[in-house]
Amino acid sequence: MSPALLHTARFLMSVNHPHGLPTSEAPEIAFAGRSNAGKSSAINTLCQQKRLAFTSKTPGRTQQINYFSLGGADRIAGHLVDLPGYGYARVPAAAKAHWAQLLSHYLRTRSQLRGLILLMDARHPCTALDTQMIEWFIPTGNPIHILLTKADKLSRQQGLAAQRATQQRLDKYARSDTRSMLSVQLFSALKRSGLDTVYQVIERWLA
Template sequence: MSFLLHQSRFFITVNHLRDLPATPQPEIAFAGRSNAGKSTAINILCNQKQLAFASKTPGRTQHINYFAVGPADAPVAHLVDLPGYGYAEVPGAAKAHWQALLSMYLQSRAQLRGLILMMDSRRPLTELDRLMIEWFAPTGKPIHTLLTKSDKLTRQESVNALRATQKGLAEYRDAGYQGELTAQLFSALKRVGLDEAHEHLERWLVAPTPDDVATA
């Protein structure tokens, strides 16, 4: 699937739920704090330099960007770049808009196959990261966590960060989370974890949905 990701292009920007495209293709959403390196990770996964843009004022981008994956005349999927979260400077009204947009999208979008949750490996599982997991939990769909900027950690610090994150995710699993909860180390700068991330994206996009199975 990685070669298909390399055929990604901007599709549409959405500011309200009513504007979500009526596209049938499967979607994978990307979420994370405003400084977690989300745009950089999307670009490196798609082997492009300027597919996703980071806002010059982190936290100010309060809309959803869609990227079509595959041939231009026959896209097979969409990557969905959700607004970054966690900046104190964002006005209250913008925060409320962000919360409503993200929670409703995550919980109601039938095309959504899974969530790529990006966390700075130096500060994993913040309160807002946990809120994202809790919003997504009712869907029973998988979450794969990319611990970004792992190049800034020593080998032992990387091991500790991954173990701590896996332990934190296990708490949700023990509490009854039905979807897959996985995590990995990732560095766009050093290209660490690209193959593993691509494998998850591929598996999600080609896996049949329960509706597919029921109608087969």
């Protein structure tokens, strides 16, 4: 796709409870990942904006569901949805439980959701929580596209090996009818590599 649509992204609202989710029927594409996996940096890079999604060196800062609208004010073409990061040990147990409930509800029940962009650090892919996220989402019948982030920290050979290993891990537990819905790519916000593939995925999902 032309990245022009993503460049129109604007912050819309933050949601901390299922009843606060917008009523718009516009298609939604969610971004999820472990805390400090580079989710905010990826969103900012894809949308060509420096501070659209808040980035921090302190994991666990995204504590709500953040909505970004695509298109002009007179016609919303879709929404990007930044989900709370998961897996940060210093977050209080009550907050973790709240995030887990909010994430599970959103991923399993949101009819407007067209696909999940799941970010994993290329150096540490497919953690137990990453696998849980995938298994929460598979029953919806929507696709998952995995970005192996921070690929610039690996050599090309190491990156390709991480991509192959991740795909093999997915194939081990994915049902035969879901394997075509699970895709993986290398991505670097710093080097701006892998953007075209993500644009193509988002275009397909929004269509």
